Amino acid sequence: MFPLLLLDPVSCENVLNQLNPYELLKFSLCSKISNLLARNVAVKVNDSFSLDIHLDESYSIGIQYETSHVFEYFSCRSNTIHNMLGDSSIVSKSVEHGKLNGNGPSMFHTSDEKNVETYWEDEVVGFKLLIEYVMNLYDKPIDILYFHKTDSLKSIEILRWINTRQGSIRFGHVDLCHVNSDHTLSRILDQIKNINELDLVMFPGSEFIKNDTRRYEFEELTITNGYWVTLPRLVDMNCHILNVSGTELTNYDVNSFLKMWINGELDKLKLMTLNILEVDILKIMEGIQYLKKRNYSGES
Template sequence: MPFPILRTPFIVLSEIISLLEPNEIVTASFCSKNVQRLLERHYQRRKPVEWRLVMQDYDSRGRVKIRTSEGGKGITVMSVRPISELSEELQAKAKRNGYMLMFNTQFVTAYMENQMMTAKSVVNTIRQLFNLDVFAVVMDTNGTWAIDWINNRQEMILGGIEFYRNPKDHSNADETVDYVLRNARFSLYCNIDGNVSDNFKFNGKLGPMRQLWIKSNGHWVTCDNLMNFDSITILIEGSRLSVSDLNSFLRHWRAGASARLEYLRLIFEEHTFIERFDEELEVVKTDEKKIFRRSSDEWEWKFQGGYSIQRLDGVKAMIQCGPRWLLMGVCH
């Protein structure tokens, strides 16, 4: 005889729901409209404040994940795939119904012809179920539609964005990266891995945020860009900044600008970096051993020797250099 679970007192059901993983909850919501309403009512009363909703539209595939802790990879709760991946028989059925849902042991997959419309529908479903705004977006060239769509649908700005090059599409890379940098609003992090050309330039500002990471192809970052990045941590790979550029940035920092910066890491593209600082900067070679601890998340880096520089307000920083890299950590 089946157990009448929906007749169980709501307070008991809420305790049971609290034991489930996010993907299990989403799968259960498709059992019936009554179960869906029950789950929505639970999360309206007990909003999971530590959970983060992340949407992904990358390489012609979409996913919605829930991060249950800060820094966690996230649990896939639903995915979006093109109908073309189905067999001819299932494609015909999906087209008649407008969509097709398939269940596996981990999450639900939605198949539809229009990737964007499906992704929007799936994200709306998960948002309503868990009573959560979208926290972060992972996208490529074809997923930038999500920026305006989210900005127009929720008051809370994104926590972060991750933009990656599309392995199948290299067109309009410069325009796309420029659009993302100018239009995405975020508070915590921005990871960019765009396949931009040698002529790409960006003349805007970014931040404030916790972390900016330009993954490879960071050749476009100029000294002016670096000065206009308002971030606690800045990591740039593929940099073409010169010794002169870095001395200019250090003068800018020493005067009290870029005050939120705590950690800077530059990986140079090809040329050998020469440790040559302008005398007016009063950079001092040192054998000091200091532990840099980032305020935002307590991440640590051990500086063993290198150089010391002092800001005009007395704040000090350690600098370490190699043939193709530079690290700078501010000692609060």
């Protein structure tokens, strides 16, 4: 038994309060009792850190936290057990009934670089268990999603599972440039509808541009390489804040859009930034009443 566990509850908690989130994670992996103690402490300080997940060439969940006014970060990554290196510092743990600290086999490896490597027969199943463990430990939802150059089908499964665990994700940077299938692209877009602030990059093909009729409704939506954003699709982007660059929209398109906005067809939209090929302010404002103002900046 750890000497720490021989202390009275108040003294034990005072000691654990000195640990940062990374140290709490390592302590929680020691036993079921240590996991319970770590959770009790983490819940009281979880306002000072956030969780993010990375779906890219590997799958990881990261924790950012602040200590002495300095932001620190560590991540826990899921790997297949077949990729495990012969490392004597890797510790075998068991995982039971779908929960870490009791069911297995899985493998854990921690390093001085504040990274935790986990190894599973199925890395997707393992990553789900890893996410669940970290979320339960810190009593925090996923705050940020990074999606880039990943196995699309596996990531769709992970996203669908996350969406059953929490109602929304605060921010997402989603790069779909590697997705060549319109069907797969549509499936991924279906799984990121619950992101509040979405930064989206994609290169859809002509068939997707012609046939896709989805509504893009977010608190804030930022699109780069927006060549695929036609006028009908722009009207379907009923967001509070909308930023679109790289479009092929015309002055006539923008004029039509502004008239629809003024007539209340986009009830959510409050602020918009739109980049178009050429700007002719007279054509854009044709038929619209407006007040001409000049703003000056800099020293007089």
